[in-house]
Amino acid sequence: MGFHFRFGAEDLLRCRFAVSPRWETEEAVRTLLRPARHVYHRPWLRRIRAAAEGLDLRPLWLLMPRTGHHPDFLSPPPDGPCVTVEEELARVRAAAAFPDAVREDLRRALVCTPGAAQSALGERMLADPARAVGELADLYEQAWQALVAPHWPRLRALLEADVLFHSRRLAAGGLEALFDGLHPDLRWHGSTLTIRRPGHHDRSLDGQGLLLMPSAFVWPQVVGGYDPPWQPTLVYPARGIGALWTASGGPAPAALARLLGRARAEVLCALQEPASTTALAHRLGLAPATVSAHLKALHGAGLLVSARHGHQVLYERTPLGIALTTGTAPSP
Template sequence: MLDLEFSTGDLARTRFAYSPLWECVAALRTLRRPAAHVLHRPWLAVAAPRIAELRSSGRIALLDALVPPPPRALPSFLAPTPAVPSPDLDDELAALRAVPAAEVRAELNQTRGVPIASLRELYARPSSGLDRLAREIRAFWEAALAEDWPRVRALLEADVLYRAREQTDGGPARLLNALDPAIRWRGDTLSIRLVHHSAAHRLDGRGVVLVPSAFAWPRVLVKTGPVWPVTVRYPTRGVGLLWTADRPAAPDALAGVLGATRAMLLTALTSPASTTELARRLRLSPGAVSQQLTALRAAGLVTARRSGRYVLYTRTAVAEAFLTAAGT
């Protein structure tokens, strides 16, 4: 059990962020034990051959060496804690390249040592080694995650929006207790049930960064240390539906009133989503989706809010009532 001891200042500084770089690292780790990640089998079936090709060509040798199978620890510098709520991969790779040499060496000494040639090179020349690592992560991203990132990002954004509502409705205690069954808030302490780890940790006013993750499932993972803010990575809501069929069937009764496309859009909005994500899922043009969402918004059936670079659409109570009456 890891106990994180909070002060009032720590609660005030606790924030949410998601991380495409972390999803790369966690996605690669699922390949170490595929049987433990059954929810991601559809992704693994497509991505595994592409990743095998990267490995055979030596294009991710350093990344591979730094990502051990669970429960061995990952070096903290491999996925720097996001500085903003919704970074893109370029932002995070820039942060990776900027990790101080002393931190790289300290983490290698602590987590893996340097028995492998690629790690010896990283240890001896951290700056050039981190640049190589960033290139390898980019190669992994393009081969294994870029195509699916819109749906993963939409899921993570929906989770953050849901958590914000939880905090508004019930305060920090309700928010923290709802993150995962392995996480519990008691008094001024956040207790996290971890495998092979037991400690108490004072936050000292730095707060916690809460990171929803698709590929962390089914575990909660925590990063602590003197350099990075404490980071709690937890399985995002709805991860079980991440790889299910995209195009929903709208009820005939609803389609008869609203039209097939608008009814399908409402049915698809089980969680907040952007125009781009809806267009990809429903195999429609972004322009067509935008036009229909504008009409639904004017009718009071959807609302829109900005989240970072994206506008997320959500069904209203009126739309929920329509769907319930139509039998969805």
């Protein structure tokens, strides 16, 4: 039992990270269906309640069995580290050109829920799979706009900070160190990564490597799979979701504000995790140009370092910056 990813020599060199707004939309929709996931997301649930009531998510929920197959064509793995939701939905809509494959993908998902294939919605999807692709993609687009897009800067900052953290673990300790810290259901042995879960899936990566995607909404699960020709993918809970929906840490210490100025001190204190200019501006309620100027000054003073992730530049505190915000002396 379990999902097994079998690595060859080439696969060890072709593991990569990505952030997917379409995946977060899918998992946000699934979170509305799964009360066990609500514990970390109650503030978000309160904020989107009215918007969610305006959506008919039943067609998507019908294809989300508690156990079993989810249609691969609805979740194509992103082909780059920082794709847009428009690019991802275009790939979903492209599946309409292959109606027979879509019908089989839908059938495999529907049979995992008793009676789903015989329901009016299920029969309609199976009768016209090309039309179903378009309608499901449109519904995902509506869900993105209503449930995720207003909160995307905050979510993206969390996901990009996770990628930066785990990329460093990979560089420092290799795959064994990386997988050891991703999720308790993961086991790395020899050249095989196993996910402990019901069912069986065994796939040789065959030189494609493994795509790793952090997710805010997938908690408490880790998800893996995809049949050929899709790239093998592992989705795991991002670090820091417990504080995802909390406000920023409050006013900066008075002594730090006198040293740096109130605004710059609050920017420095808000960088508890690496973040982009846009994410910080959204978090602090400031104009991006204002935050950019503060970041440049803090960077020039040796309190921040920056690293590029795709199209985003992430800032994080140096040991000196951490010492100033926490009141502890930096390590020599």
